[in-house]
Amino acid sequence: MKQPWRSGNRVHLLENGGAFFPRVFEAMRQADSEVLIETFILFDDKVGRALRDVLIEIASRGVQVGITVDGYGSPDLSAEFIGGMTDAGVEFRVFDPQPMLFGMRTNVFRRMHRKLLVIDGRLAFVGGINFSADHLDDFGPEAKQDYAVEIEGPVVADIHRFLLSTTVPRRRWHFWRRRTLSNSLPPAAGNAEVLFVTRDNQYHRTDIERAYRLGIRLARRRLVIANAYFFPGYRLLRDLRNAARRGVQVRLILQGAPDVALATAAARWLYRYLIESGVEILEYCRRPLHGKVAYADDEWVTVGSSNLDPLSLSVNLEANVFVRDRGLAVELHRSLGRLAVEHCQRVDPSRIPRKSFWRAIWGAFVFHALRRFPHWAGMLPAHAQRIRSVRPLPAAPSDASRAPERLDTQRPHPH
Numbered sequence: 106m107k108q109p110w111r112s113g114n115r116v117h118l119l120e121n122g123g124a125f126f127p128r129v130f131e132a133m134r135q136a137d138s139e140v141l142i143e144t145f146i147l148f149d150d151k152v153g154r155a156l157r158d159v160l161i162e163i164a165s166r167g168v169q170v171g172i173t174v175d176g177y178g179s180p181d182l183s184a185e186f187i188g189g190m191t192d193a194g195v196e197f198r199v200f201d202p203q204p205m206l207f208g209m210r211t212n213v214f215r216r217m218h219r220k221l222l223v224i225d226g227r228l229a230f231v232g233g234i235n236f237s238a239d240h241l242d243d244f245g246p247e248a249k250q251d252y253a254v255e256i257e258g259p260v261v262a263d264i265h266r267f268l269l270s271t272t273v274p275r276r277r278w279h280f281w282r283r284r285t286l287s288n289s290l291p292p293a294a295g296n297a298e299v300l301f302v303t304r305d306n307q308y309h310r311t312d313i314e315r316a317y318r319l320g321i322r323l324a325r326r327r328l329v330i331a332n333a334y335f336f337p338g339y340r341l342l343r344d345l346r347n348a349a350r351r352g353v354q355v356r357l358i359l360q361g362a363p364d365v366a367l368a369t370a371a372a373r374w375l376y377r378y379l380i381e382s383g384v385e386i387l388e389y390c391r392r393p394l395h396g397k398v399a400y401a402d403d404e405w406v407t408v409g410s411s412n413l414d415p416l417s418l419s420v421n422l423e424a425n426v427f428v429r430d431r432g433l434a435v436e437l438h439r440s441l442g443r444l445a446v447e448h449c450q451r452v453d454p455s456r457i458p459r460k461s462f463w464r465a466i467w468g469a470f471v472f473h474a475l476r477r478f479p480h481w482a483g484m485l486p487a488h489a490q491r492i493r494s495v496r497p498l499p500a501a502p503s504d505a506s507r508a509p510e511r512l513d514t515q516r517p518h519p520h
Contacts, residue, residue, distance in 0.1 A: 109300075110299070110300045110429075111258065111259040111260035111262075111299050111301075113258050113292075113293030113297075114256055114257065114258030114259060114298070115257045116256050116295065116428050116430055117255045118437055118440070119230075119254065120440055121252075122152065122234060122238075122240030122242075122251075123242055125234045126152060126236075126241075129230055130159050132224050132255075133160070134159060136224050136225055139169045139170075139223075139225055139226065140168060140171075140225075141268040141269065142222050143172075143217065143221045143271060143424075144173075144178075144179075145174070145218045146235035146236065146237050147235070148235075149181070149183060152237055153186075153238075154186075157189060157190055169194075170196065171195075171196040172190075173198040173199070173272045174198070174217075175200045176199050176200055177201070177216050178217075187495055191495060196272070198493065199492070200216075201492075215422070216416070216422070218410050218417065218421040219424040220234060220424075221267075223261060226261065227291050229255070230253055231254055231409055231426045232252055233398075233410050234253045247364065247393060249364075250391070250393070250395060250444070251396050252397075252398050252408055252437075253408065254428075254433070256426065257291070257295070258295060259290040259292075261291050263301045267303065271492075297430035297432075299426055300427040301424070301426055302316050302427060304418070304421070305422050306420065313423055314418050321341070321348055322347075322348070324401040325353065328353050328400075329399060329400055330356075330358070330398075330413070331396045331441055332358075332399075333393070334412040334413070335375075335414065336415060337413040338418065342379070345384055354385070355383065356384075357384060358394070358441060359372055359389070360372070360393065361389050361390035362389070362390050362392055362394075363393060368414065381454075386451070386452040388452060389448055397413075400434045400441075405427070405429055406429075406430065407428070408426055410425065411423035
């Protein structure tokens with residue numbers, strides 16, 4: 106079932122890990138009954154260890170804690186790292202764990218790419234920031250530029266119900282639901298209208314892309330999209346071109362200092378098509394851009410985990426919020442405007458290779474191959490979705506190095 110727009114919400118923008126992590130850890134320490142988390146990446150670094158310590162602390166005093174990480178994004182967590190949490194009562198789950206083959210990860214497609222957090226069913230965090238130190242400024246030149254939002258209000262109930270179905274095992278879901286899930290919506294906390302949208306490979310294959318396209322088509326004055334990995338399908342590209350042709354100031358902020366060079370090379374294949382239609386393209390060159398945000402007309406915003414590339418739009422599991430709120434739009438506008446002025450380079454149309462017959466043929470082949478390859482690969486049986494709970498073995502004398510046991514393989518609930 107698709108979620109409705111919810112009015113009466115408060116939405117606050119959080120830029121980079123320096124703002125995100127302190128606020129999240131503070132909110133979790135104030136939890137009374139429940140913390141639910143989904144994250145693509147959890148690393149055993151200073152951020153990951155800080156999260157682990159908070160979860161152990163609150164679980165030890167009786168807060169129900171559930172966390173799901175992706176098997177591809179978080180492949181190297183040690184038994185000691187996980188065991189400290191499971192011993193304290195944390196429900197730790199891994200999405201699609203797969204063995205290594207010749208030292209390489211095999212669970213490449215259908216990643217659980219969402220970044221969601223709900224506390225006591227009343228406060229939510231949604232965005233693109235993982236629990237890893239590379240989202241902090243002191244990480245160095247490879248520190249990521251990214252965004253998330255803190256949400257309070259009725260839409261949190263939609264995010265909460267979704268996380269209950271994905272972070273709590275089926276064998277415990279009904280018990281957990283009776284204890285934590287209220288039938289009523291949280292009270293109004295602001296003036297923002299918010300829509301929570303997910304993408305999966307069963308029931309919501311195109312929901313995020315369709316919500317993006319609607320926002321683009323409704324833009325009348327200004328549209329800015331800042332996206333780490335940009336290689337959308339033709340329909341979204343056509344919507345961007347049509348918006349620019351009807352007089353909308355369309356600006357794309359894309360990677361200029363990429364962490365994945367192939368992604369930037371693919372995006373540059375699209376530059377001439379867009380620029381000839383009046384779209385302005387800027388490349389952010391200070392450090393890797395990891396954000397997945399957009400705003401239009403100082404009233405429409407989206408923040409979430411979904412890139413505009415074949416992986417996010419075709420095979421990954423994603424989650425975004427779409428927000429109608431002038432205050433948030435103005436805040437994001439200022440942040441992206443600062444990036445544009447201080448750290449971006451405008452793509453010069455004169456430096457884009459000219460059209461030619463063979464370049465057009467090669468470009469069409471590359472475009473369609475890149476667009477369809479993740480879909481073809483995602484059909485392989487090896488990439489069926491699985492979730493495993495990680496639980497501690499019974500205590501054994503003088504065995505401090507025991508490894509957690511993996512149990513409860515299951516498919517996620519429909520939502």
